[in-house]
Amino acid sequence: MKASSVRLACVLALPFLAACSTLDSINPFASKPLGPKVAELKPFVASAEARVLWREGIGKPGDYVLSPAVVDDSVYVVDRDGVLTRFDGGRKVWRVKVGQTVSGGVGADSRTVVVGTPKGEVLAFSAADGSPLWSARATSEVLAPPVIGDDVVVVRSGDNRLAAFELVDGKRRWTFQRPSPALAIRVAAAPLIADRYVFAGFPGGKLVAVSLANGAPVWEGTVAVPKGVTELDRVADITSTPAIDGQEICAAAYQGRVACFDLGNGSLIWAREMSSSAGLAIDSRYVYVSDDKGAVHALDRNSGASIWKQDRLAQRRLTAPLVRRGLVAVADLQGVVHFLKRDDGAFAARLTTDGNPVVAPLKASAEGVVVQTQGGAIYAIEAQ
Template identity: 45%
Template sequence: MELYNRHSGASLGWRRLRRAAAVAVALALGGCSLFSSEKPRYPPAPLANFTPTLPVSSAWRVSVGNKSEVGFIPVVVGDAIYAATSNGSVGKYSLDTGAEVWRTSAKTDLSAGVGSDGRITAVATPRGEVIAFDDTGAVKWRAQATSEITIPPLVGDGLVVVRSGDYRIQAYDADTGRRRWSVQRPGPALALRAPGEMLLSGGFVFTGLPGGKLIAIAANNGAVRWEGTVANPSGTSELERVADVVGTPVISGRQLCAVTYQGRINCFDVGSGNSTWSREFSSVTGLAADVRFAYAASDRSVIYGFALDGGANVWKQDALQNRGVTAPSSVGRAIAVGDFEGYVHFLQREDGSLLARIATDGSAIVAPPVPTDRGVVVQTSKGNLALIHVGQ
């Protein structure tokens, strides 16, 4: 995990952050490794012994490119998977077999990707360029955003939407690349480089922002429907006051939930933006939800289950503490998380007990597993894409 100074454009590495602010987060995210020449301050929990009760198996694995970082999350559309890696590789693959449908190169390094609706696939570069491909892998258009983009573009409703490092949300016409609207909000000087995505639902774009804010924007014209505060920054220094919304806002029924680093988990009425419940919490990866529960991993990789009706904490699982787990994903009767050694762990939704574990390629998984009707798709730091079948 890194901090980013939007004024200077400089990243503050994890060791510097720890010395400056004594922020006790030991996670494997992006440029931050749990293992170095130093003894880790918070050693990762060893893999627990348990009797697996959920059948899981590796269906296939394919290489997309040679490196994947925070900001690269595969997208499943129908029977296809779209994925990209930071060395510029972009591809479409069969969900059933992993077979390559097409693969191309952006001919430049990438900072985020992908977004796709199955017709247009978009990625972003460190210089803030947005590149859109048609569904043969040919470049359809390029557009210039106002600054670096580190979360995947959002594609849908005839738009490609990006959120840049200057806290501006910009929408482009999916066919032409013409800018349709732009919304900017003030933000703090320091922001996390942490996993994040925007959400498109019911004609609105929902996105969290650094500084603990959540915003709902009409997709057709960029009008702001409402703004909510997930958490208010607190502390005496800029580092202590980092309280960014991380991960993807999630909708369950009438509730829209989000979580921050050094702040809270907060659920809102999706129509009005009024808070329905909140709890103190700190995460650097995000959350998931189903019809009954919200799930989130703390900044120490302790996983919690909360009742969506009122927010009561119904269980806690610390067997994966300090293993740099991803945001959870709900799949069948389980939730799934990846970790810094490339393992995917499956937990019981009702009580958090361990159900199964499977290895991938030994490299860190920094994007949340993507649930499908065939199991979960994961993308590893080595740039591999894999489908894991999940039984009942």
């Protein structure tokens, strides 16, 4: 495999970038690292305390991004081999074997837990005891966690289609597809349900609102416009879940922009150039973005103007930010969870997990921050 082919494989499998350093080590054509050096972590004076509330070992996700689901004080996790587990406050409530490989993370509500497989199967289980409820089929492999609404499950498949299934029995309600460019990134980001709509980002930098009732497109916003001469240069895909607060929805694109739109009609509020494959978070004051160089930004949510930038985590392949209790949490390729002050981005606390990459999005729980590592561990961490 040529060095250029290795680079291409890493870009096309952007959600799995943690594995690219391994490819470098076995590539005979790579005489030097493909990118800038990973920033070393410097000491700082902590202003908050981070501690592990509980930790449990689970199976490894392999090459997939298997996100946990959090519902109240319950955490649902799955591994590549299909072992699905519910924890309540760190106590194992039940554990079942799905019976096949799982490629999409967990979606859950108080009644139902749903996962997806490389064969495009969608499998639903009882949240109470893990007993199987129904199975359905998407149009291709399921890489993203299913998302559950009041009476529907929405699944994004690897061919960038959305499919909605009835929550009670798995009967298909509708399928949505929009044209895709010749080259697109494999996306492990879940869609987002809010009010009567499903929101999802697509290849080519488009954010789309789809009717939850019938799958009809409601509006389409341009987050990024593909630029460049080659197909690789023109990749400008939205590879992360959008973020919503009030009547504003924001999304970020790889090799593109961060943009915020009016939730109801899709009109653009603001946009600014910034490449992000990990994604963003939003609160009442700021939009927080992890960019592709390893910096965390806080942007004014009304204008997109820069408030602060934390750039001492360069090339550490950060997750999307998670805002909780006045702190902004991100995790990195060495399994370190960093807590930044919301007001100025200064380091407030730091905690090391098992030393393996964190590529699944961090999740908020009643207890704290839930972290799933590629090494096969689930953590609940509190910082205050």
